[in-house]
Amino acid sequence: MRFQRFAALVLCVGAMSAGMAACGDDDDGVEGAVNTATEQVGSVADDARDAIEGADLTLDLQEQNGSGVTGEVTLTGDGDQTTVTVDLEGAPGMHPAHVHEGTCADLNPAPKFPLADASNDETETMVPASLETIQSAPHAINVHESAQNLENYVACVDIPVSSEMGTTTTP
Numbered sequence: 001m002r003f004q005r006f007a008a009l010v011l012c013v014g015a016m017s018a019g020m021a022a023c024g025d026d027d028d029g030v031e032g033a034v035n036t037a038t039e040q041v042g043s044v045a046d047d048a049r050d051a052i053e054g055a056d057l058t059l060d061l062q063e064q065n066g067s068g069v070t071g072e073v074t075l076t077g078d079g080d081q082t083t084v085t086v087d088l089e090g091a092p093g094m095h096p097a098h099v100h101e102g103t104c105a106d107l108n109p110a111p112k113f114p115l116a117d118a119s120n121d122e123t124e125t126m127v128p129a130s131l132e133t134i135q136s137a138p139h140a141i142n143v144h145e146s147a148q149n150l151e152n153y154v155a156c157v158d159i160p161v162s163s164e165m166g167t168t169t170t171p
């Protein structure tokens with residue numbers, strides 16, 4: 001920007017010394033319009049990128065097996081990766097959490113992606129798969145009672161599957 005103004009000044013001086021018409025105020029007007037247009041294009045590009053990558057997906061964890069544990073899960077697509085945050089309520093201590101294939105009602109017990117141990121404090125994990133990939137087939141996020149008692153699930157939520165049309169349905 002500073003360089004552009006400097007360059008314009010040099011051009012103006014050059015034009016005047018060559019006996020040509022002096023540069024008018026219009027230059028700033030055109031420059032300003034170009035800058036505004038450039039910013040607007042950038043803003044549209046940002047919006048388009050957000051739309052392609054998908055907005056945050058926020059889901060409510062459902063209590064399982066009378067645990068009293070609920071909470072919130074947020075998935076944010078970031079290219080080939082997805083950031084998963086888990087924030088439990090009513091769950092003192094640390095609880096193993098994973099992305100599994102399947103649904104809460106019909107879960108593949110082998111974890112697909114491990115997440116940071118969940119707790120009453122929000123935890124964040126980067127998963128090596130795009131949100132689009134995760135949503136291309138049924139997946140669920142579940143929370144286990146403890147490392148010692150993995151088979152007892154305390155909370156779970158289904159991740160909605162996207163159809164090929166790009167709409168989202170809850171299984």
Ligand SMILES: [Cu+2]
Nearest residue numbers: 097098111142
């Ligand atoms: Cu699990």
